[in-house]
Amino acid sequence: MDKGETRERGEMASQSPEPTRIMMAVNESSIKGYPHASISSRTAFEWTVAKLVRSNAAGFRLLFLHVQVPDEDAFEDMDSIYASPEDFHNMNEKDRIRGLHLLEYFVKRCHQYEIPCEAWIKKGDPKELICSEVKRVQPDLLVVGSRGLGPFKRVFVGTVSEFCAKHAECPVITIKRKPADAPPDPVDD
Numbered sequence: 001m002d003k004g005e006t007r008e009r010g011e012m013a014s015q016s017p018e019p020t021r022i023m024m025a026v027n028e029s030s031i032k033g034y035p036h037a038s039i040s041s042r043t044a045f046e047w048t049v050a051k052l053v054r055s056n057a058a059g060f061r062l063l064f065l066h067v068q069v070p071d072e073d074a075f076e077d078m079d080s081i082y083a084s085p086e087d088f089h090n091m092n093e094k095d096r097i098r099g100l101h102l103l104e105y106f107v108k109r110c111h112q113y114e115i116p117c118e119a120w121i122k123k124g125d126p127k128e129l130i131c132s133e134v135k136r137v138q139p140d141l142l143v144v145g146s147r148g149l150g151p152f153k154r155v156f157v158g159t160v161s162e163f164c165a166k167h168a169e170c171p172v173i174t175i176k177r178k179p180a181d182a183p184p185d186p187v188d189d
Contacts, residue, residue, distance in 0.1 A: 019116065022048060023063040023139035023170075025130045025160070028102050037105050040145025044175040045106060048143050049113055057115045064106045064119040065133050066099050067126040096121070127163040134168045142172045 026041040037045075053060045103119040110117040122129045134142055144161045161174040 017059075019059055019061040020052075020141070021061045021063060021137075021139040022052065022141045022143055023065060023134060023137060024048065024106070025065050025067070025126070025142070025144045025164070026102065026106060027066065027126070027145075028098065037102055038145065038147075039181050040147050040175070040177050041106075042145075043177040043181065044143050044145035045109065047175045049109075049115070053113070053115060057113055060115055062106075062110055062115055062117040063137060063139055064103055064117060065130060066102055066119070066121050067129045068095055068099050068121060068123045069126065070123055126160045127167075130160065130164055131167045131169070134164075134170055139170055142168050142170055144172065144174055146174045146176045 024041075024044060026045070027038050029036050029038045048062070053062075099121040103121065107117055107119055122133065130142070130144070142164060144164055146159065146161045161172075165172045165174060
């Protein structure tokens, strides 16, 4: 073996492979006054850490996307239809803080496990934005939680996980929450 071959082999051995990039779509609990990660999002995160990442934290990078759904009438928390521009600014600021609080939960958990991560917020339709972000970011895998809506509610509500499984431009894993963790009404996840 000559010096060139030895150097080339040494360089190849020192280069670590790119980490597997897993995008996770996370959301807040829909229970009023409960600004925390939903049961489905927490379950999907814990499953990903336990089943995919395991003890190889350096081999993965988790990408957390939270999509905030704009209020249709923009008066969700208003007591009056008379509003000032400051009222709207305060509502937008409150939404931003809630979104950051949600992402902070997952970033802190990643740091506990020493898993590299990124997190960001978008506003709009979750189904469309998640698929759009998958196309833009090009993760190796998308993980989404499922609330476990029954067939009747699924017809009226539709599910983000089903839409993503059909339209995302990467493999999608849907994680169902544990039956014991389900609230009486799945919509309250």
